[in-house]
Amino acid sequence: MSAEDPTRGGRRARRYVPLFHRVAAVNVFLLLAAVVVTIAVLDPDRISSFVVNEEIVVLVAAVLVMGLVNLYVLRRFIRPLQALAALARRVDLGGRSERMPAAAPTSEAGELAITFNQMLDRLEAERREATGRVLAGQEAERLRIAQELHDQVGQELTAVLLVLSRLQDRAPDELRARVLEIRDEVRSTLENVRRISLELRPEALDDLGLASALAVLGQRFGEHSGLEVVQSISPELPQLSPEVELVVYRVAQEALTNVARHSDGDRAELSLTGDDGRLVLVVSDEGRGLSPDQLPGTGMRGMRERAALIGATLEVANRGPNLGGCEVRLVVPLAEPAGGSAR
Amino acid sequence: MSALIEAAQPKCEEDAVASQAPIRLLVVDDHPAMRRGLVELLDDQPDFRVSGVACTAGEAMAAAGAQRFDVAVVDYHLTDRNGLWLSRRLNRLTQPPSVVIYSAEADGMLAAAAVAAKAHGLVRKTDDESRLCDAVRVVAGGGLVLPILPWQVSEVVRRRLDSEEQAIYGMLLAGFPVAEIGPMLGVSSAEVESYLDAMLRKLEPVGPWDCHP
Numbered sequence: 001m002s003a004e005d006p007t008r009g010g011r012r013a014r015r016y017v018p019l020f021h022r023v024a025a026v027n028v029f030l031l032l033a034a035v036v037v038t039i040a041v042l043d044p045d046r047i048s049s050f051v052v053n054e055e056i057v058v059l060v061a062a063v064l065v066m067g068l069v070n071l072y073v074l075r076r077f078i079r080p081l082q083a084l085a086a087l088a089r090r091v092d093l094g095g096r097s098e099r100m101p102a103a104a105p106t107s108e109a110g111e112l113a114i115t116f117n118q119m120l121d122r123l124e125a126e127r128r129e130a131t132g133r134v135l136a137g138q139e140a141e142r143l144r145i146a147q148e149l150h151d152q153v154g155q156e157l158t159a160v161l162l163v164l165s166r167l168q169d170r171a172p173d174e175l176r177a178r179v180l181e182i183r184d185e186v187r188s189t190l191e192n193v194r195r196i197s198l199e200l201r202p203e204a205l206d207d208l209g210l211a212s213a214l215a216v217l218g219q220r221f222g223e224h225s226g227l228e229v230v231q232s233i234s235p236e237l238p239q240l241s242p243e244v245e246l247v248v249y250r251v252a253q254e255a256l257t258n259v260a261r262h263s264d265g266d267r268a269e270l271s272l273t274g275d276d277g278r279l280v281l282v283v284s285d286e287g288r289g290l291s292p293d294q295l296p297g298t299g300m301r302g303m304r305e306r307a308a309l310i311g312a313t314l315e316v317a318n319r320g321p322n323l324g325g326c327e328v329r330l331v332v333p334l335a336e337p338a339g340g341s342a343r
Numbered sequence: 344m345s346a347l348i349e350a351a352q353p354k355c356e357e358d359a360v361a362s363q364a365p366i367r368l369l370v371v372d373d374h375p376a377m378r379r380g381l382v383e384l385l386d387d388q389p390d391f392r393v394s395g396v397a398c399t400a401g402e403a404m405a406a407a408g409a410q411r412f413d414v415a416v417v418d419y420h421l422t423d424r425n426g427l428w429l430s431r432r433l434n435r436l437t438q439p440p441s442v443v444i445y446s447a448e449a450d451g452m453l454a455a456a457a458v459a460a461k462a463h464g465l466v467r468k469t470d471d472e473s474r475l476c477d478a479v480r481v482v483a484g485g486g487l488v489l490p491i492l493p494w495q496v497s498e499v500v501r502r503r504l505d506s507e508e509q510a511i512y513g514m515l516l517a518g519f520p521v522a523e524i525g526p527m528l529g530v531s532s533a534e535v536e537s538y539l540d541a542m543l544r545k546l547e548p549v550g551p552w553d554c555h556p
Contacts, residue, residue, distance in 0.1 A: 150447060151374075151420070154447055154468075155374040155376065155377050156374075156376055158377060158380070158447075158468045158469075159374070159376035159377045159379065159380040160376075160380075161380075161468075161472065162377075162380030162381060162383065162384045162472060163380050163383070165384065165471075165472040165473075166383055166384055166387055169387075187469060190468075190469055191469055194447060194448070194469065203451075203548070204451060206548075206549050207451055207452040207499075207548050207549055208451070208452065208495055208496065208499050209499065212495035212496070212498060212499055215495050216493075216495055
């Protein structure tokens with residue numbers, strides 16, 4: 001307890017005598033004083049002629065026993081408070097955090113633990129809600145940009161293409177090759193605009209459902225990044241809510257992007273399975289893996305926040321010494337039937 | 344990417360050019376630059392004549408009601424309705440034009456829905472422009488220019504359609520007219536039409552923006 005995890009920002013140096021020590025000291029002092037006063041009141045003569053050894057032994061033993069009982073009771077009261085303080089220090093609102101165990105209204109400490117747990121529930125709910133709002137805003141913004149790209153930029157480029165292909169037939173010979181070149185450049189720009197707008201907005205998800213949309217994602221990703229994406233997507237997936245589908249899709253997308261950008265590998269595996277009331281997405285590669293001091297980037301944080309939003313857990317780890325590469329694993333619990341919101 | 348199925352093609356290209364009457368075209372696109380580009384491109388072809396231009400599906404229906412067209416070149420994304428709806432409606436006219444949907448993407452659900460909407464052609468905007476002209480010639484001759492469905496999409500089509508609908512879908516893909524599908528399945532043409540409506544509802548791209556799948 002004294003050696004705190006330095007990554008959590010450390011604990012401030014204690015500038016006070018702990019409650020336990022203070023109450024214990026006061027109690028022992030009061031006990032001794034009570035004994036002295038009792039003796040003085042009941043039998044004042046004994047104070048001066050305090051010589052009998054056995055009496056002193058009994059007295060000291062009695063005081064010791066009382067002191068120990070006192071300390072024990074006090075300790076039982078203080079310990080839950082210390083546990084509470086420790087939990088408060090390590091609690092992480094991002095994921096599914098711990099709660100004070102066995103919080104029962106049997107003491108003030110118990111009441112405090114219950115209140116603390118309720119406060120954590122509330123904070124987590126609020127945080128989830130805030131994250132949800134931010135991510136929903138992000139999705140809406142992506143949709144808007146994708147739409148703009150498609151409706152404006154895409155249409156205008158297509159119109160330019162049409163004009164260029166007409167020009168090509170009428171251009172004098174010395175210009176024709178140049179017109180053709182420009183036309184091809186515009187065409188590849190148009191392809192890029194389409195690709196970006198598709199990445200921004202996984203409308204395949206709405207049209208095809210998660211399994212097919214992931215298959216399309218893997219295929220498209222392979223086409224434009226040169227990464228070989230090996231897919232194994234279980235054909236029998238349970239009914240999923242649109243929120244879950246979007247999170248799984250975005251995590252897969254982000255994980256594949258990371259593989260293409262950072263892994264130095266040329267192959268990624270994507271698997272999605274649903275069994276035992278949970279859905280598991282695994283994206284792994286055979287690249288160089290994570291270095292131990294690597295800090296999670298915004299992409300990783302985004303994945304975690306999305307996962308937390310649907311109560312899922314996300315683990316990112318190296319695949320082990322023999323395998324090499326890294327693995328992203330998203331586990332979505334499907335305890336309650338998730339078919340509630342029909343699409 | 345989109346290999347073509349060209350089925351039931353009574354006329355070939357040369358015949359279309361040779362027969363002096365040009366192919367009468369209706370161009371429907373809500374984007375002014377696109378409209379202009381399309382009209383110029385198509386009007387340039389010696390065997391085409393753009394005889395109608397519309398910005399919306401409503402305008403297109405009005406134009407097609409007033410005048411006969413051989414082929415309608417329709418953008419999928421229109422301000423009022425989409426190209427699939429327009430295709431369905433145009434097909435119900437007494438002298439329906441063939442419909443070519445010109446769209447940004449042609450390999451998603453749109454390709455599947457285009458069949459149920461009885462579009463005759465579906466051409467990607469990123470394809471070479473000559474593809475569009477060729478497609479117009481093929482559909483004007485009664486043929487079909489529809490992309491082969493990617494497996495992910497066929498998978499979804501199979502899941503969403505029941506067995507009767509799958510049978511109708513297959514016949515449409517093979518180029519059978521509705522008038523022949525009814526007797527083959529022992530149902531009336533009106534019933535086939537209502538099947539088509541149901542199929543289109545099941546297959547239409549539901550993306551948050553319905554411009555392309």
